Amino acid sequence: MPFVVGSTPAFAQDYEGKVISEVRINGLERVSEQLVRSQLEVQAGQSYSQLAISRDIRRLYDTTFFNSIKGDVTASGDGVIVTYIVDEKRVISEIKIIGNDKIKSRTIRAATTWKEGDTFVEEGYEEERDAVLKLYQSKGMPNAAVDIVVEEVGPSRVRITYMITEGKKAKISSLSFEGNERLSDRKLKKGMETKRRWWFLGGKYDESKFESDLSKVIDKYGDVGRMEAEITGTEMTYSENGKSVDISVSVVEGPEYTVATVEPGSNEVYDDDEIMDITKTKPGEVHNKSQVTADAEIIEKGYTSSGYINATVEPQVTLDKENKTTHVVQQISEGDLKYVKEITVTGNETTRDDVVRREIFLNPGERFDGSLLEASHRRLESTEYYDAIRFSTQDIPEDPRHSNLLVDVEEGKTSYFNFGAGYNTEEGVGGYTELRFNNFDIANWPSFQGGGQQLRLRVALGQRRDEYSLSFSDPEIFGYPLLFGFDIFDESYDYDNGGTDYSQETQGARIRFGKVLSPYNTARASLGYANVNYSDLRYGRFSPYYEYIGGDSTISTVWGFNRTTVDSNRDPSTGARHDFQIEWAFGGDNEFWKFDHDSTWFFSFDEEKKWVFSVRSRQGIGGAMGGSEHIPLASRYFAGGSTTIRGYDARDVGPKEPEILGLFGDDVSVGGELRLLNSLELKYKASKFFRTYLFMDSGGVWLEPGDFDPGDMKYSIGVGLGFDIPMMGPIRLDYGFPLNPDDDQGSGKLHLQGGFRF
Numbered sequence: 001m002p003f004v005v006g007s008t009p010a011f012a013q014d015y016e017g018k019v020i021s022e023v024r025i026n027g028l029e030r031v032s033e034q035l036v037r038s039q040l041e042v043q044a045g046q047s048y049s050q051l052a053i054s055r056d057i058r059r060l061y062d063t064t065f066f067n068s069i070k071g072d073v074t075a076s077g078d079g080v081i082v083t084y085i086v087d088e089k090r091v092i093s094e095i096k097i098i099g100n101d102k103i104k105s106r107t108i109r110a111a112t113t114w115k116e117g118d119t120f121v122e123e124g125y126e127e128e129r130d131a132v133l134k135l136y137q138s139k140g141m142p143n144a145a146v147d148i149v150v151e152e153v154g155p156s157r158v159r160i161t162y163m164i165t166e167g168k169k170a171k172i173s174s175l176s177f178e179g180n181e182r183l184s185d186r187k188l189k190k191g192m193e194t195k196r197r198w199w200f201l202g203g204k205y206d207e208s209k210f211e212s213d214l215s216k217v218i219d220k221y222g223d224v225g226r227m228e229a230e231i232t233g234t235e236m237t238y239s240e241n242g243k244s245v246d247i248s249v250s251v252v253e254g255p256e257y258t259v260a261t262v263e264p265g266s267n268e269v270y271d272d273d274e275i276m277d278i279t280k281t282k283p284g285e286v287h288n289k290s291q292v293t294a295d296a297e298i299i300e301k302g303y304t305s306s307g308y309i310n311a312t313v314e315p316q317v318t319l320d321k322e323n324k325t326t327h328v329v330q331q332i333s334e335g336d337l338k339y340v341k342e343i344t345v346t347g348n349e350t351t352r353d354d355v356v357r358r359e360i361f362l363n364p365g366e367r368f369d370g371s372l373l374e375a376s377h378r379r380l381e382s383t384e385y386y387d388a389i390r391f392s393t394q395d396i397p398e399d400p401r402h403s404n405l406l407v408d409v410e411e412g413k414t415s416y417f418n419f420g421a422g423y424n425t426e427e428g429v430g431g432y433t434e435l436r437f438n439n440f441d442i443a444n445w446p447s448f449q450g451g452g453q454q455l456r457l458r459v460a461l462g463q464r465r466d467e468y469s470l471s472f473s474d475p476e477i478f479g480y481p482l483l484f485g486f487d488i489f490d491e492s493y494d495y496d497n498g499g500t501d502y503s504q505e506t507q508g509a510r511i512r513f514g515k516v517l518s519p520y521n522t523a524r525a526s527l528g529y530a531n532v533n534y535s536d537l538r539y540g541r542f543s544p545y546y547e548y549i550g551g552d553s554t555i556s557t558v559w560g561f562n563r564t565t566v567d568s569n570r571d572p573s574t575g576a577r578h579d580f581q582i583e584w585a586f587g588g589d590n591e592f593w594k595f596d597h598d599s600t601w602f603f604s605f606d607e608e609k610k611w612v613f614s615v616r617s618r619q620g621i622g623g624a625m626g627g628s629e630h631i632p633l634a635s636r637y638f639a640g641g642s643t644t645i646r647g648y649d650a651r652d653v654g655p656k657e658p659e660i661l662g663l664f665g666d667d668v669s670v671g672g673e674l675r676l677l678n679s680l681e682l683k684y685k686a687s688k689f690f691r692t693y694l695f696m697d698s699g700g701v702w703l704e705p706g707d708f709d710p711g712d713m714k715y716s717i718g719v720g721l722g723f724d725i726p727m728m729g730p731i732r733l734d735y736g737f738p739l740n741p742d743d744d745q746g747s748g749k750l751h752l753q754g755g756f757r758f
Helices: 033-037 050-062 105-111 122-138 185-189 207-222 272-276 289-305 353-357 370-383 544-548
Strands: 020-026 066-076 079-088 091-098 145-154 157-165 171-178 230-238 244-252 258-265 312-320 325-333 339-346 386-395 402-411 415-424 428-440 453-462 465-474 483-495 502-516 521-535 553-564 575-588 592-604 611-624 656-660 664-669 674-685 690-702 714-725 729-738 749-757
Touching: 020 033, 050 066, 050 079, 091 105, 091 145, 105 122, 122 145, 122 157, 122 230, 171 185, 185 207, 207 230, 207 244, 207 289, 258 272, 289 312, 289 325, 289 370, 339 353, 370 386, 428 465, 544 656, 690 729
Parallel strands: 020 079, 091 157, 171 244, 258 325, 339 402
Antiparallel strands: 066 079, 145 157, 230 244, 312 325, 386 402, 415 428, 415 749, 428 453, 453 465, 465 483, 483 502, 502 521, 521 553, 553 575, 575 592, 592 611, 611 674, 656 664, 674 690, 690 714, 714 729, 729 749
C-alpha cells in the first residue's frame, strides 16, 4: 500500500519538546472524528514529537478510510497546534444497471468487481466497462455499448450507473468441431438447437441452449462408447461489423469402451434372468449410454406396473480404464407392493370430483399399476378441461401396504365462443360461428359448468357448404358409466367440382351411446334419422345420379369399436389407431348395410420424435337390402381430394357414367359400394408450430364389390406443409402428383385446409 505523508514545515524540528495546545482534524465528511482520534497517539498537553505524528499517519492509513493524510504544525503562543488533514476515500452506496433486457442484472453484477459498500477506485473504470462488454460478447452480442456514470450522492458516497445499449445479437454464420473423428460434424450437430443461420432465418445464439447442446454432444459420444469424451473449449470469432459469428467447438473423443458385464443389483421380487430379458444392453457390445438409461426406465416401468410404485432404478457404470471396458449395474430399490387406499382430488374448483374420478382407471382397494396411471393421465388430458394434471402418492405410516393416490388439477378455459373464416379446396371459402362448452353441466344453474358434459351450437355458411347443428354429450348418463349424446343437424352441399355436379340437403338427428371398455378400447352405438333432398341435377330424370338417389328418408343404426394406443391424440408419434364400424339402414325409404375399417400406425425414428412415419389403411364395403337396388347416393363411397387420394380432384376417382342417360355428355362420378384407400406419410416436426410432409396415396372405388380390379387403383405422391398457429388453428397445405391419371385428371393438384379463429 502506498504511504504518503503530507509535508510539514522544514523547521518543524524547532517545535520539538514544545507543549501541544490543540490537536485538530480537517477534511472529515463520512468518517467520525471520534474514530479518528481513537487512532491518534498525539494528544493535547503532550510534548511535540515528529515521530509520533508519523506513527499516527501510518495508523490512520491502516484504517483504509483515506486516500491521503497530511500532518501540519503551527505555533500558538508558547505551544503548538497539530492538524491532521485527511482526504476520505469515496464509498459506492448504490449500483444501478439500465438498458439490459437480454442479460439479467444479477449476471452483470457478478461479472464486475465494483460492489455496493466497497471503496470507489476511479482507476477501475475501464476494467469494469471491459468486463461488461466481454460478458455481452460471450452471449453473442458483440455490438453492445456500455457507459459508466458516477454521481456524488452524499459525503464521500457515489452512485454508479451502468448505462447499456445491448444492440442486436450476432447471427451464427458457421458451427464447426475440431478434434472429432469418430463422429462427423453433421452427426454432432443433429439434434442441437444451436444452428447456423439459413438466409435470413434462424442463427440466433442462446447461451443456455448452447450449453445444453454441448451436453448433448458428450451424450452422443457416450452412445458410441467414448466414455471419457470432453469439450476442451469453444471459440467465437466475430465479423468486423459484429453481425455474424463463427463458433468452433474443440473436443477430445477419448478411447472406445465396450460392455464387460451387465447385471441387476438389490433385486428380490424378480430374479436376474427376468430383468435381463427385458433389457437390450448386452456384454461385448460397444457401451451405449442412452440404451443403459432406457433399460433402467424399462425395468422401473415394469416394477411400477406391478404395484411397486416407489421403485427406482439407477444405472451405475464403472470404467475399467486399463481394459477399456464398462461394468453396468442396474441398481434397484424395489420398495413395497402398494394398494390404493383413497383417491383424493384437489384443484377442481369448478369440475365435480366424480368427473375427474371417472377418467381414472384405478379404484380404492386395487393394486397400484403405473401403466394404468399413465393411461388415466392421457384420459384426463384428452378432456381438455385442465391446464395441468399431477399424480402423486402419499404413504400411510400405520399401513405400509397402502398409499393414497393424490390427483391435483389446474383447471383451464372450457367455454368458447369462436367465429372465423377458412378455405378448403373442396368446399371453397366459408365462415362460421360456434358456441362450445367442454365442461358443461345442464343441471348446475346458473353457471352450467363442472359436469363434464359437452354442448356445441354451430352455424357455418360457405361457398359450397352450409351447416346448422346442435350437439350434446354426457360421458356418464345419470351416474352410469355409459356415454349418451344426441345431434340435430341441417346441412347442404353443392357438389360442383371434381367429378360430381348436384346439390344435396340433409336434415336429421341421432342419439349416441358409448362405453369405455379399457384404457385403450371403446365401443359405441347410435340410432339416426336423415332426410335427404337432391336438386340441381342438370338433366333431371335423365341424369345418371337419378338411378342412385334412392328414397328421401333413412333410419339406421351404427355399431363401432375403437382401439387407440397413440402417445398423443393431437399430434401422435408412436402407437396406433383402429376403428371398425357397421351401419345397418333398416327403416325409411332405404335399406342397406356398410362395413368400414380405418387403421393408422405411427413410428418414430429418433429420441426427439421429430421424424414420424405413418401407415394408414381404410376399407369400406356395402350393399343394398330389401327393396332397395343400390346404396343411396348420400351414403355411397367416393374418392379423390384432400382426405382420400391427394393429387386428384374431389370425388374424381371411381366409377363414372355419361351425364345424359348414361350414354352422352361428360362423365360424372356416381360413387360405389366398395372403396380401398392406403397412405404412407413421413412427417418432420421442424418446430412446435411447423411440420413438413412427404406422402404417397393409393386407392380406388368400384360400383359393386364384384367389380374389384387392382388395375383400377390410382396412385399419387406429394409434399406438404403444416402450421399449427395459436389462436388460429391448424393449416395444412399439400400438393399431390397423380402417377396414373386418366386423360382428364390433370398432372397435379393443390389441397388447402385451414381457417382463422377470431
